[in-house]
Amino acid sequence: MEAWVSSGRIVDLVLAFVVVEAIFLIAYRVRSRSGLRITDIFLMLLPGVCLLLAERAALVDATPLAVLLLLTLALCAHLADLWRREKSAKSS
DSSP states (O other), X not given: XXXXXXXXXXXXXXXXXXXHHHHHHHHHHHHHSOSSOHHHHHHHHHHHHHHHXXXXXXXXXXXXXXXXXXXXXXXXXXXXXXXXXXXXXXXX
């Protein structure tokens, strides 16, 4: 188990689950013509993916700059998602 964590493989496993989640959400959207829009799904999952990538970078001893850039990207994606949700709530 320690090797899975220190090599970052555990994060790869979690990222695979996120990809499966995205596929199911998109398939549901396409089949039912309801549910979240594809852009909404992308913006909802992107901050978490960036955080997971930052964690993986830290686990494999990437440069601090790489970790910082991924964390910054996660923040930007999160703010974009919040802005989109607020805009959508106001228009409803």
